[in-house]
Amino acid sequence: MSVIEDRTTAELQIDGETVVFSPVETLLAVARRHRREVPTLCYDPRLDPFGGCRLCVVELEGVRNPVASCARAAEPGMVVRTHGEALDKHRKTLLEMVCSENRQIDVEPLSGYASQELAELADRYQARTGRFQGRQSGKSKQDDDNPFILRDYDQCISCYRCVRVCAEQEGDYAISVKNRGFDTQITVEFDGLLKDSSCTFCGQCVQTCPTGALADRKALRAVDLPGEVVKTRTICTYCGVGCSVDALTKGDKLVGIQPAMDGPANQGALCIKGQYAFDFVQHEDRLSTPLMRGDDGELHPASWDDALDRAAQGFLDARDKHGRHSVYAVASGRAPHEAAYTTQRFIRAGFWTNHIDNCSRA
């Protein structure tokens, strides 16, 4: 039996429909590809299957209990039901139970990319019933005053997406799980502050959190600004990787950045710079026009033509006075390939020197 043969012939049944799947797919992946609305809270497609929230359970013929579709590999001949009275009841009960452990269900969308997941599911399954009242889980880390990540664990539902994204995607292993059962608490080493841990403030935990327990403190500064949040797809300007991001704006103000989960270069990943270092865009100190030093010794606004002429003359003067090796260029790591290429052409062909480098080597 060859793998290739498997790939072309593997079939299973979902809700009575015969579908084709590839051997590496989970039941959840197959179901969603065929437009079944299977709810999840602990699932992030970038992470290893976990099977914690149990909302994705489906009925599998021949198996007594429903199985977690996120963690079950699709196999030929399986007969799967993704919906039904019993499954829907279980999902509603689970969501009612989850709702009972948090301070609030609705959270500000600026909190993070996935922050609305619980609220949306609570609505879809009409789970805001107030049943199952009792002690609430999780304790917020109010003394962590870092400027990036709000740690409001009162809102935590112990899905461990933050812990897993930190380990599996970032390789930082900064976040972990303390205690067990209902006393479970997301933490870092010795219950400390993020800045004293191995956290790099990439914000990945914030963006995968389905309840806003981890939230984007910078974006939340704009809660009271008037206007709707508009998302605009763009490319991060910081380095050559080219991470896709959504710039969040209110009116003409940039208020936050979210990683694009479908970004071809990053698939949702970002670093601290791409995630949080956007204040320069609208900073009052940012130059918005070229400046040229006048005879009075002061800087004055100038046109691009004048400024470039002045710069060119400076280069030529240096070359004439000190020779062609007096010029050295360091291309920016933030520049794309085309600009880097142009820079080295400019230096090699323009000045006849090999004094060219890139800051990414540092």
Place this chain on the structure above:
Amino acid sequence: MSTPTNAELVARWKAEPAPLLPLLHAFHDRDGHLSDEALREVSAALRMPLADLFGTVSFYHHFARFPPGASAPRVCTGPVCRLLGGEELLDAMRKHGATPMACAGRCDEPVPVLTAHDVHVGLAADALERRPSPLPVPNPGGLPECVFESIREPGRATLDGYRRSGGYEALSAALGGSPDAVIDALKDSGLAGRGGAGFPTGVKWRAVADETRGPKTIVCNADEGEPGCFKDRVLMDHDPHAVLEGMALAGFATGAATGFIYLRYEYPETHAILERAIAEAEAAGMLGDAIGGTTFAFRIHVRRGAGAYICGEEGSLLNSLEGKHPFPRERPPFPVSHGYDDLPTVVNNVETLASVPPIVRRGGDWYRGLGLGDHAGTKLISLSGDIERPGNYEVPIGLPLRTLLHDWAGGAPGGRLIQAVTMAGISGGFLAGDDLEVTLDEPSVRAAHSMLGAGGIMVFDDTRDMVAVAHSCMEFFAHESCGKCFPCRIGTQRLTERLATAAGAAGPAQLGDWRAEVEDIGAVMKATSACGLGMAAPLVTESLLRYWPERVAAHVASRAT
């Protein structure tokens, strides 16, 4: 002897298999707790992220992070000890820094108090003594036994004593034949997992033997954490070589050269007994390299848990051995193909493994014939609570429960009546009324909506408040829920709150709403929990509602006022 340095502790364990738990224990034993410095050392030595280590250490009840730590007494407040004064003893000992612990597997002789590596038992703070765990009484029915047949012989725990009644003959004979012959004998015997899951042992060993990946591992699940279960303890304490021989036979049959015994923290004396038995067996050439002069090599390592019931679940146990956070694993894949280090692994209960040498020596048919009717073999039952003669009994599978309770164990003391029993420790919930007519086999017990499981039976007489008993059982499940899956993590907490007796405790004041919540939580836990803990816990509330609806109604009414 001078106190070992950090570097010496690290050097002792770093290159050993499954080093995390023993290395942590080494620091814990030396300092009495796990300091920040110790965690940093272990993290660096084993290249384990500090945050993960910090979190995982907190998972285990008995790892102390601060003084007085291990030197402070822990008093059992399990369901049986609670009946017999465990909480009063705890209160009396609080001035010595005592804290509670979940059932510590000494229900036949309460109340155990664990301090560092010592267990004392007794009912009053000034009357605690160290005693070896009680031997089973001679079979009250005069019936033939398997694992208890020779356990009462003097010196049985020593190599010489073990050999006097045929010990290691099964292994010697097996080594002269083929691994398949061992597996065939097991298949013929009908032996099934005695930890409660009941999976046919021969089929499991066949699957591991057929795996082409390796190295393979044998894991003995000695994390006997189920409240009311203390059968594995008596086997290991008084017949340790039977367990070792069973493991060696498993290694020979499946092609494994390494075995682990994952022993619960609360059995420190058992740990010493096992280590001594392993050393004896190695010196005699029955473990180690070139066993019995053949090319078969097999080594056994004891790994002590640190206080987590869930580590008796095989996925959690394997994660714990590997030094990971002890959450259960998703299944499939199963340990037979993806067990320790993701490689083929046999995970068997102590009783299962101890049954193997007699079966191999005397044949599968002999063992099969020990059961009553169509049932194969025997089962150890740990009997405790309101019963005249608590202790471990080896019963033929299919024995009527009433025969055990009344004819063998003398019924409830003081002429009282037996109101209810638990099954499977507490994981099978309660049986009462006509359901006490079950026979001790899975089909019969399951027909009564319960399960035989690991074979712990706690007895409650007619003076006991079953709502309070149910609360203490559910409190245990909530305390031990690992926190991985939502239904169990939240469900055990909510059910505990609803069984609490305090006025104004969380939960609906109307009986109908109360029942609907408890039943909905139970249904979702049974159907969707990630492992057996969450699936079993609602049997407690289910059986409570089935047998004592009027008590439940009074309970809900009393909370509303």
